[in-house]
Amino acid sequence: MVPVPPAIASLTRPAENLFTYYFLRALATLPALPITLPLLYFRYHTMRYEFSPEGIRMSWGVLFRHEIVLNYARIQDIHLRSNAIERWLGLARIEIQTASGSSSAEMVLEGIPDPAAMRDFLYDRMRGASTPTADPNASLAAILHEIAAEMRALRLALNPEAPPLHPHG
């Protein structure tokens, strides 16, 4: 298990700018401000992250509590999205997809201080990003195959008329 870099392991709360963004978002819903602002306020203040060697745990909410746990190895695609307001605040959303049926993102990481570094961290651990060979013992298999070939050459040198052995026999 590859350890999580300290900068990411120590990340448990979203950046403070996220609340600024939430505030602007609530302002944009002008007539609904009395509803959206408290919702986003509690969402921001209860949002917690936990990056373990296996996966991510994210939780938020007071009355309606949400908690999502997903494994890095199940990540299918990573979307790094931001609008101009978020970029002015130095924010970006990282939307993570797994193979589950929903069409929206399974997890949206918000308020990550360095989104590009987080994307690279997730990419390194997502499905299919490491060595493309399916079998981790592929090089061992290749060496064994070569030793067998040497043995065969030795046997044929002793007895050139020897019948060929059926491989894997």
Add this chain to the structure above:
Amino acid sequence: MVNAIEQLLLGWLRVPPEPAPPEGAPGSLLLFRAGRNYWRWRLLCWAGAQAALLLLVLLPLLLSRPQPLPAGLTTLLLLLYPLQALFTFFAQRLDYRLRWYIVTDRSLRIRAGLWSVSETTMTFANIQDLRITADPLQGALGLADLEVSSAGGSVSKEPGASPTHLARFAGIDNAEALRDLLLARLKRYRDSGLGDRPEAAPLTAEAAARELLAETRALRAALYPKTSS
């Protein structure tokens, strides 16, 4: 002049510079842009939409005989029309310029967008299907869209929902070649969903060890025929 305005706009909207390629084998990196004709295609679509707006909305409004529009509204419409035309023209131009496609030996990355910047990273291990589409106009210009989807939910039908599980190489002029390249790279993932190739089973360590055992036995039999079991 146009470039200066664009630079100002890009700085003002804090559009990040060119995307960084995802990690992959050196030499496998392929970075390209939408085809040169993609810009012409967008321009034609834009011109068509502008003409339709002018002929079907603006002119009927201005020439409505029985009840002519108030003078103030007419002036407003005549001011707004060129303004939106200019604005959408720049949007087309920047959509073409702010579009990057990156392919490595194990993943692809697509960056697009001006106001809302979106960067999608997908590994080949997760790809389910590839689809090439082209409308007649795109076909005439030698363009096509290549869509790559991964397992999971379909594209949401809700308006405004961003398509996930989908990476779209829009307006490329090498769609067939890129599809062949992606298929070749997909073949290394035997469970990637495009079907297994039974004849391409890789040599496992166990099979190789069995082969070695058989050879060693045969060698002993050849050296000491009497003791062979």
